[in-house]
Amino acid sequence: MSDKxxxxxxxxxxxxxxxxxxxxxxxxxxxxxxxxxxxxxxAELMGRGAKxxxxxxxxxxxxxxxxxxxxxxxxxxxxQWFYGLDTEEDHAAAVFFNISGAExxxxxxxxxxPKIEPAPVVTPWQPKVGDLVTIPGGVGKIVDxxxxxxxxxxxxxxxxxxxxxxxxxxxxxPLSLDAAKARVxxxxxxxxxxxxxxxxxxxxxxxxxxxxx
Numbered sequence: 001m002s003d004k005x006x007x008x009x010x011x012x013x014x015x016x017x018x019x020x021x022x023x024x025x026x027x028x029x030x031x032x033x034x035x036x037x038x039x040x041x042x043a044e045l046m047g048r049g050a051k052x053x054x055x056x057x058x059x060x061x062x063x064x065x066x067x068x069x070x071x072x073x074x075x076x077x078x079x080q081w082f083y084g085l086d087t088e089e090d091h092a093a094a095v096f097f098n099i100s101g102a103e104x105x106x107x108x109x110x111x112x113x114p115k116i117e118p119a120p121v122v123t124p125w126q127p128k129v130g131d132l133v134t135i136p137g138g139v140g141k142i143v144d145x146x147x148x149x150x151x152x153x154x155x156x157x158x159x160x161x162x163x164x165x166x167x168x169x170x171x172x173x174p175l176s177l178d179a180a181k182a183r184v185x186x187x188x189x190x191x192x193x194x195x196x197x198x199x200x201x202x203x204x205x206x207x208x209x210x211x212x213x
Contacts, residue, residue, distance in 0.1 A: 008023075009023060010023050010024055012024040038092070038093070038096070041090055041092065041093040042093045042096045042097065044090070044093070045090055045093040045094060045096075045097055046097065049097075058097075058101050058104075059104065061101060061104065061105045061108075062105060062108045062109070062112075063105070063109075064109070066105055067102055067105040067106060067109065070098045070099075070101040070102035070105060071098070071102050073094070073098040073101075074094075074095055074098035074099045074102060077089075077091040077092075077094035077095045077098060078091070078095050081094075081095060125173070125174050127142055127145075127153055127169060127172050127174075128142065128145075129142050129143065129144060129145055130142060131174060131175075132174070132175040132176070132177070132180055132206060133153075133155060133172045133173060133174060133175050134172070134173045134174075134175050134179075135155055135157060135165075135167055135171060135172060136167075136171055138157050139157065139175055139180065139183055139203060140155040140156050140157030140164075140202075141155065141156055141157075141206055142154065142155055142172075143155070143156045143164070146166075151168060151169050152166050152167070152168065152169075153166065153167050153168075153169065153172060154166055154167075155167050155172070156202075157202065177207065180203060180206060180207050181207055183203055184203050184204055184207060187203070
């Protein structure tokens with residue numbers, strides 16, 4: 001024997017003159033009190049919509065965009081009904097429909113749980129000639145590249161010609177103008193005891209050249 005279904009019991013009974021008893025049921029749920037004329041008008045609106053689109057077309061809605069469309073429709077039809085702006089459409093029934101549709105979508109969204117945004121696609125940084133970069137032990141500017149493979153970059157990191165060298169892509173990282181300014185500040189704050197005065201002068205020249213004119 002199947003135990004799939006149960007017979008609910010409110011604990012309250014109604015006894016009829018004949019002696020028959022019935023469960024009194026849920027007293028705060030009274031669909032029998034709904035206005036029949038509005039239900040008929042709502043059903044007629046649904047019938048017209050089924051002919052225009054397709055039966056149950058509205059039940060496909062399940063996104064925030066569709067929820068907003070139902071909300072907009074409900075408010076627009078309410079304003080048209082309230083002010084009597086248009087008597088060709090049944091705006092009262094349309095308000096019923098759009099609110100029902102909005103609640104339908106809200107229930108679906110709640111069942112889906114919180115929306116998980118896909119992780120952003122991060123494009124690996126690709127150096128290019130002219131970029132300010134950090135290098136092992138300092139900072140500099142890319143002035144040339146190995147065009148054959150674009151894996152080797154010639155970086156100048158001082159004013160003298162010997163203050164240049166080739167670096168692999170893996171040894172470089174981008175240096176923003178703000179970071180370059182911070183590096184200048186660090187070197188200045190180090191006073192006369194800093195190691196590389198040439199780097200400071202070169203970096204000051206780079207910052208000046210990169211500043212918007």
